Amino acid sequence: MNSRASTELSDERAAGLPTPRADWALFLDFDGTLVEIAEHPEAVHVPAQLIGLLDALVQSLDGAVAIVSGRPLEGLDALLGGALPAVAGLHGLERRSPGGQIHRPADRRAELDGLRQALEAFAGEHPGAHVEDKGNAIALHYRGDPALERPARALVEHHCESLGESFRLQSGKQVLEVGPAGHDKGTVIEAFMAEPPFHGRIPVCLGDDVTDEDAFAAVNRLGGHSIRIGTDRPTAASHALASVNEAYQWLNRLPRHLRPIQ
Numbered sequence: 001m002n003s004r005a006s007t008e009l010s011d012e013r014a015a016g017l018p019t020p021r022a023d024w025a026l027f028l029d030f031d032g033t034l035v036e037i038a039e040h041p042e043a044v045h046v047p048a049q050l051i052g053l054l055d056a057l058v059q060s061l062d063g064a065v066a067i068v069s070g071r072p073l074e075g076l077d078a079l080l081g082g083a084l085p086a087v088a089g090l091h092g093l094e095r096r097s098p099g100g101q102i103h104r105p106a107d108r109r110a111e112l113d114g115l116r117q118a119l120e121a122f123a124g125e126h127p128g129a130h131v132e133d134k135g136n137a138i139a140l141h142y143r144g145d146p147a148l149e150r151p152a153r154a155l156v157e158h159h160c161e162s163l164g165e166s167f168r169l170q171s172g173k174q175v176l177e178v179g180p181a182g183h184d185k186g187t188v189i190e191a192f193m194a195e196p197p198f199h200g201r202i203p204v205c206l207g208d209d210v211t212d213e214d215a216f217a218a219v220n221r222l223g224g225h226s227i228r229i230g231t232d233r234p235t236a237a238s239h240a241l242a243s244v245n246e247a248y249q250w251l252n253r254l255p256r257h258l259r260p261i262q
Contacts (some may be wrong), residue, residue: 025192062197069089070090092185105182105183116133119140119157131147136179137177139177149174186217208230
């Protein structure tokens, strides 16, 4: 977290955010929230102090902390060293409960074969594109050449339409992803909130991308607090932080400022 390159979180800015409470349940996006987005997912840099921060949050909130990311569970564990027992991946398609139970939909990778081949061919013709095969979901990144958005979207939408209503297309920051429908970051937060140690707590969600809007909507319905990282577009989130650096600074304050449950 380079404080000189990113926005500092002033006391005034922090005062405009919800007052930390010991009965929060914290749900954190990963890319664009805890770490800066990289051109390729495998190129992401995880600051050494992030693991310690997550551990401090878990201890302070009696385990009610979960990562809710678009990355697969295995990839998140590899990046975080298994620091969190509660993790959701693939935008809610897969979830590991605090007790270690894995929840996944049926394997539908074979149905994505046509799309997978088309995206790999597209990436082969366009150096700025990159395919991320997540198994039950597949994503096309075009961060290396934002001008590819229109042809990339046309290709993905065509194949998604042929897959039918049981699959859905999710758009993110210069990425298009297709996977089974019926699962999103909102539904997975609701699943976490139905079980301990999350049940009965106030949900608080931090995220930065369009795919986090489902999480914000769910948290708002549950009477919690939604915080978007970035201020560049309309959002359902009730609060905002300007950058990954601000998010890190605010999260780092929480263990010291949690208000006891009354």
